[in-house]
Amino acid sequence: MDFGIKGKRALVCAASRGLGFAIAKALAEEGVDLIISARDQAKLKQSADVLSKLSEGKVEFIAGDLSAAADRKKLIGFTQSKFGALDILVHNVGGPQSKPAQSTSSHDWQEAFDKLFLPIVELNQTFLPSMKEKKWGRIITVTSLSVIEPIANLALSNGIRSAVTAMLKTLSDEVAADGVTVNCLAPGLIQTARTDELMESRRQMTGQSKEDYMVDYVASIPAKRLGDADEFGAVAAFLASQQAQYVTGQTICVDGGKRRSVH
Numbered sequence: 001m002d003f004g005i006k007g008k009r010a011l012v013c014a015a016s017r018g019l020g021f022a023i024a025k026a027l028a029e030e031g032v033d034l035i036i037s038a039r040d041q042a043k044l045k046q047s048a049d050v051l052s053k054l055s056e057g058k059v060e061f062i063a064g065d066l067s068a069a070a071d072r073k074k075l076i077g078f079t080q081s082k083f084g085a086l087d088i089l090v091h092n093v094g095g096p097q098s099k100p101a102q103s104t105s106s107h108d109w110q111e112a113f114d115k116l117f118l119p120i121v122e123l124n125q126t127f128l129p130s131m132k133e134k135k136w137g138r139i140i141t142v143t144s145l146s147v148i149e150p151i152a153n154l155a156l157s158n159g160i161r162s163a164v165t166a167m168l169k170t171l172s173d174e175v176a177a178d179g180v181t182v183n184c185l186a187p188g189l190i191q192t193a194r195t196d197e198l199m200e201s202r203r204q205m206t207g208q209s210k211e212d213y214m215v216d217y218v219a220s221i222p223a224k225r226l227g228d229a230d231e232f233g234a235v236a237a238f239l240a241s242q243q244a245q246y247v248t249g250q251t252i253c254v255d256g257g258k259r260r261s262v263h
């Protein structure tokens, strides 16, 4: 199926590896012009080279830390200088630290807010006006299944990502009539470097061996396996597509059926 987004301009944040890279890859395969960002310049360049080979479109990259206001300013300036405006904006960033709620400090919450919430607000404020003017735009945000079912030891992710989801739902109402869709993609457990880190921290709480913990975890997923990053990227590409024009204000779980609630 042709998604009708060839030649559209996208910024995919935190896209040097993992889910962000998989989204960039799926968009590259659709012929979308891309800017990708992450902190590690060398890894970013490597990933941009891979994407360039897959894409008929442009692939640009800029290194920077989304938590840092100065780097966000550079990212915005770079994007405007390369593309002028954006058609597709993908919010993603590395996860916050794992902590139980009772061990979190005000500083932890501020840090998580600066990383997971503020960049979304700033990038949206910058790039939404031109999307509205053109009557076409896609805003896609990587969140987590934790916004639906809070996950033990991930108080910062549970809390801030839920706030992100509510803020974006509010925004989706405001811009739906302007042809701009705003959706969240909530991964269950998709195999990436972050998954290994998370599984290790959760396993330590149970005292189980790595193998036993994974067997138990996978048994709780109806699909009986972890997700593949390309499967996640494909859903993002659909949300960016012309065909997904009438899908907005949603959190789509990509979780092999793990979400228990029916609403």
Ligand SMILES: NC(=O)c1ccc[n+]([C@@H]2O[C@H](COP(=O)([O-])OP(=O)(O)OC[C@H]3O[C@@H](n4cnc5c(N)ncnc54)[C@H](OP(=O)(O)O)[C@@H]3O)[C@@H](O)[C@H]2O)c1
Residues within 6 Å of the ligand: 013, 014, 015, 016, 017, 018, 019, 020, 037, 038, 039, 040, 041, 043, 064, 065, 066, 067, 092, 093, 094, 095, 096, 115, 142, 143, 144, 145, 187, 188, 189, 190, 191, 192, 193, 194, 195
């Ligand atoms: N994988 C899953 O199953 C899963 C499940 C639930 C939620 N999530 C969430 O989804 C997001 C992506 O997960 P992932 O599995 O793809 O993680 P990952 O494999 O660790 O990749 C994270 C990406 O974000 C970049 N990044 C990290 N911190 C950044 C920062 N401050 N500024 C700019 N770029 C930054 C990394 O590059 P640099 O290190 O070079 O910056 C990398 O490209 C995370 O927030 C994660 O918590 C993932």
